[in-house]
Amino acid sequence: MDYQLSQLEEWDEKICDIAKKHGLDWFDITYEFIDYFSMIGAMAFHGLPSHFNHWSFGKSFERTHHMYNMGMEGLPYELILNSNPSLAYMMRENPFYLQILIMAHCVGHSDFFKNNRTFKGTKPETIVGRCRAAKKRFQAYVEDPSIGIDKVEAAVDACYAVQFQIQRPGWIRRSRSEIIEVHKEKLKADPEYPDLDTSKNPLAPDYDILGFISENAKLPDWKRDIIEVCRDEGRYFWPQIQTKIMNEGWASYWHYTILHELDLPPELHVAFVKSHNQVIRPHVGGINPYHLGFHLFQRIKQRHGIEECFLAREVHHDASFVRQYLTQEDCEELNLFSYSKKKNGDTSVDDVSDEEGWEEVRRDLVKQVGGGSIPVLYVEEAKKNGDLILCHEHDGRDLELSETKSVLEHLYRLWDDRVILNTIIDGKYQKIEN
Amino acid sequence: MSVFKEHKTNADRVASDRRRHKQKIDKAIRDGIHHIVSDESIIGQDGKKKFRIPVRGIKEHRFVYGNNGKQVGSAPGTDVKRGQTIGKKDRSQPARPDKPGSDSGEEFYDVEMSLDELAEYLFADLGLPDLERKQLTNITSHKLKRNGYRTEGILPRLDKKKSAIARIKRMKAAGFDPDAAEEGETFPFHEDDLKFRHYKLKDEPCTNAVVFFVMDVSGSMDQDKKFLARSFCFLMYQFIRSKYENVEVVFVTHDIEAREVNESEFFTIGTSGGTFASTGLALVNKIIEERFHPDSWNLYAFHLSDGDNFDSDNGAYISQHALLESQVQLFGYCELEPDRSYSQEEKISRLLFPRMRENSRCVTIKSKEDVFPAFQSMLGSSKGSA
Numbered sequence: 162m163d164y165q166l167s168q169l170e171e172w173d174e175k176i177c178d179i180a181k182k183h184g185l186d187w188f189d190i191t192y193e194f195i196d197y198f199s200m201i202g203a204m205a206f207h208g209l210p211s212h213f214n215h216w217s218f219g220k221s222f223e224r225t226h227h228m229y230n231m232g233m234e235g236l237p238y239e240l241i242l243n244s245n246p247s248l249a250y251m252m253r254e255n256p257f258y259l260q261i262l263i264m265a266h267c268v269g270h271s272d273f274f275k276n277n278r279t280f281k282g283t284k285p286e287t288i289v290g291r292c293r294a295a296k297k298r299f300q301a302y303v304e305d306p307s308i309g310i311d312k313v314e315a316a317v318d319a320c321y322a323v324q325f326q327i328q329r330p331g332w333i334r335r336s337r338s339e340i341i342e343v344h345k346e347k348l349k350a351d352p353e354y355p356d357l358d359t360s361k362n363p364l365a366p367d368y369d370i371l372g373f374i375s376e377n378a379k380l381p382d383w384k385r386d387i388i389e390v391c392r393d394e395g396r397y398f399w400p401q402i403q404t405k406i407m408n409e410g411w412a413s414y415w416h417y418t419i420l421h422e423l424d425l426p427p428e429l430h431v432a433f434v435k436s437h438n439q440v441i442r443p444h445v446g447g448i449n450p451y452h453l454g455f456h457l458f459q460r461i462k463q464r465h466g467i468e469e470c471f472l473a474r475e476v477h478h479d480a481s482f483v484r485q486y487l488t489q490e491d492c493e494e495l496n497l498f499s500y501s502k503k504k505n506g507d508t509s510v511d512d513v514s515d516e517e518g519w520e521e522v523r524r525d526l527v528k529q530v531g532g533g534s535i536p537v538l539y540v541e542e543a544k545k546n547g548d549l550i551l552c553h554e555h556d557g558r559d560l561e562l563s564e565t566k567s568v569l570e571h572l573y574r575l576w577d578d579r580v581i582l583n584t585i586i587d588g589k590y591q592k593i594e595n
Numbered sequence: 596m597s598v599f600k601e602h603k604t605n606a607d608r609v610a611s612d613r614r615r616h617k618q619k620i621d622k623a624i625r626d627g628i629h630h631i632v633s634d635e636s637i638i639g640q641d642g643k644k645k646f647r648i649p650v651r652g653i654k655e656h657r658f659v660y661g662n663n664g665k666q667v668g669s670a671p672g673t674d675v676k677r678g679q680t681i682g683k684k685d686r687s688q689p690a691r692p693d694k695p696g697s698d699s700g701e702e703f704y705d706v707e708m709s710l711d712e713l714a715e716y717l718f719a720d721l722g723l724p725d726l727e728r729k730q731l732t733n734i735t736s737h738k739l740k741r742n743g744y745r746t747e748g749i750l751p752r753l754d755k756k757k758s759a760i761a762r763i764k765r766m767k768a769a770g771f772d773p774d775a776a777e778e779g780e781t782f783p784f785h786e787d788d789l790k791f792r793h794y795k796l797k798d799e800p801c802t803n804a805v806v807f808f809v810m811d812v813s814g815s816m817d818q819d820k821k822f823l824a825r826s827f828c829f830l831m832y833q834f835i836r837s838k839y840e841n842v843e844v845v846f847v848t849h850d851i852e853a854r855e856v857n858e859s860e861f862f863t864i865g866t867s868g869g870t871f872a873s874t875g876l877a878l879v880n881k882i883i884e885e886r887f888h889p890d891s892w893n894l895y896a897f898h899l900s901d902g903d904n905f906d907s908d909n910g911a912y913i914s915q916h917a918l919l920e921s922q923v924q925l926f927g928y929c930e931l932e933p934d935r936s937y938s939q940e941e942k943i944s945r946l947l948f949p950r951m952r953e954n955s956r957c958v959t960i961k962s963k964e965d966v967f968p969a970f971q972s973m974l975g976s977s978k979g980s981a
Contacts, residue, residue, distance in 0.1 A: 177596065223616065322655070500665065510675055
């Protein structure tokens with residue numbers, strides 16, 4: 162380490178002053194300094210300081226560790242948890258100037274966690290305690306001779322398979338009585354409104370597959386607990402999936418702004434600019450969220466002023482953010498293009514960002530950002546005979562078949578009866594069973 | 596103001612999850628390994644050589660899109676044109692075993708392991724049947740065993756911790772307090788404080804076993820059959836090597852007469868000619884009589900043949916087999932018949948099967964895929980099947 166923690170404290174004070182002056186409003190931040198090995202460990206658990214055990218975290222660790230050792234992948238400079246206070250892991254080995262950059266970056270993230278609307282339901286005050294308590298309970302299930310590790314593991318495998326097939330931030334999930342109430346209102350306004358079949362369960366499509374199973378399947382308490390914990394975790398992480406571009410863009414925008422006002426000594430400043438450019442460089446053939454987010458926040462400020470930036474950070478998520486703010490000029494500047502794999506197995510370009518193509522490119526981009534690459538499925542009906550009927554909202558993209566079957570196997574284990582999925586493959590309506 | 600702190604512990608939080616993941620990988624290796632054991636590249640290699648073995652990763656299943664959707668990316672420059680092909684189909688599909696269409700992004704780990712390690716995975720749950728301890732003979736192994744401590748010994752065996760503890764004990768007993776000691780006053784080691792680890796040479800009685808491989812190398816044993824026979828012997832040989840120290844192995848080949856050969860000859864040479872299968876077993880019986888008395892040795896014999904034998908030799912084969920069977924723990928007969936064998940002649944297996952006793956096994960290998968199952972059933976508990 163080429164620095165002392167006390168030196169960082171000095172710079173932190175300056176960073177906080179500048180950030181406050183600009184109107185940022187963040188959770189207090191606790192910086193923990195760890196070595197690379199612990200960083201890989203922390204990454205496996207997405208920064209949660211305490212978490213129940215599951216082999217998939219071991220797999221994640223092995224993969225990161227392997228990539229890092231092979232030099233194929235660097236480690237992130239920091240890892241910040243959406244908690245109150247914010248918990249940020251810092252790599253001890255990072256050079257001094259980089260730690261300053263990261264601290265400014267973390268202030269941006271923490272402000273985003275605190276103020277962006279999608280994060281409203283994440284309960285950052287209690288996340289650490291929730292996870293710790295769940296870990297203890299799961300450990301007890303593992304040690305319980307009537308349950309044991311294999312059953313616990315299988316249940317977690319199954320829950321993780323559909324962890325994000327739940328209510329996404331901003332989506333409304335109505336209870337039975339609420340649906341009936343809403344239907345009455347509609348009927349009042351329009352006597353022709355179609356009847357509601359109240360014998361059906363659920364009354365309306367339920368996008369919270371885990372929630373539906375938890376409420377409707379016959380389950381032992383421990384299994385329901387595992388489902389609820391995984392579901393809670395899914396809800397906790399959804400906002401981060403939905404706002405990856407904005408979150409990184411906002412944090413990059415602020416580390417850039419703050420560091421320019423910090424009066425860094427010239428040698429630190431040069432190093433900082435280099436690191437910054439490294440972080441926000443475009444990824445050829447893909448989207449670097451840092452790059453796109455940073456670019457957009459800069460343009461929004463130029464076009465509409467800084468107040469618009471603060472408004473955007475509060476009310477948008479990636480999909481709406483891109484739809485609202487990405488212009489033809491941006492598409493051209495970023496050289497965005499869309500491509501797909503064709504029937505003959507080759508990959509070719511579909512649209513480029515010129516006059517007639519850019520809107521199509523933006524539409525495709527909106528589909529893929531903010532968790533858009535996670536298919537949308539819902540519970541259509543739990544039949545009297547025990548069948549669970551799921552539907553896939555097909556938007557032109559087919560589900561991958563063998564994976565789908567494996568997930569249905571998992572769901573079968575939770576639901577304990579037949580699970581049937583309706584979808585479209587190659588333009589044909591298909592029923593897939595576990 | 597933010598809070599800065601050093602992380603309290605460097606404990607490996609992921610240790611147990613990694614262990615669990617490794618267990619799953621191990622299982623995947625065991626489950627997927629069988630198709631490679633009869634691979635040409637492995638047969639005839641020595642134990643230290645490393646092989647790269649593709650192992651299917653433990654997958655986390657999710658609902659995901661297939662590849663008919665569009666992707667958006669940024670181009671390095673402005674020269675991207677509509678309709679431009681930017682990726683060719685990979686027509687040289689990497690030959691992953693057992694793998695129809697590798698589009699679904701299945702993860703593979705290339706695990707590198709030596710033949711010895713491979714043997715560990717393969718043979719984890721298998722053992723030679725009835726390996727009872729016979730009378731001990733001159734084969735014993737000497738092993739160094741720890742045997743307490745002594746106050747005398749050579750320096751490399753000095754146990755520093757024990758010695759330090761002995762000194763502290765003596766110091767406490769003497770009432771010496773190093774904190775209260777005067778300048779320059781110390782409490783040095785005494786000779787009696789020094790503790791040396793003591794080792795004793797122990798004779799380990801060990802089980803004596805000898806394994807006979809008899810292979811038909813006559814003209815009717817074509818390349819395919821010979822290859823299957825070698826695969827089987829090689830597997831069995833590796834198995835025995837991995838499980839038992841001090842196992843003697845005897846290789847015998849026969850056409851119309853039998854020869855004792857060494858390992859490399861056994862796995863490589865080929866001859867031509869007719870078949871007197873009885874000569875192979877006769878030679879084994881002779882070797883047993885001369886060198887390996889059944890009272891002091893566990894004997895195992897395996898005969899590999901395509902089942903064709905001169906009719907006139909069948910009687911002799913049966914009597915040699917009966918003699919051999921009465922002396923060995925296990926007699927395994929392995930018949931190799933790649934598809935083309937539809938001859939109605941009497942095969943050795945048909946001759947043998949009704950006459951087999953409890954300690955004989957009979958298996959058939961038709962293709963590469965049969966090698967490992969045949970091997971397993973040879974070591975399993977049932978009488979075997981044709």
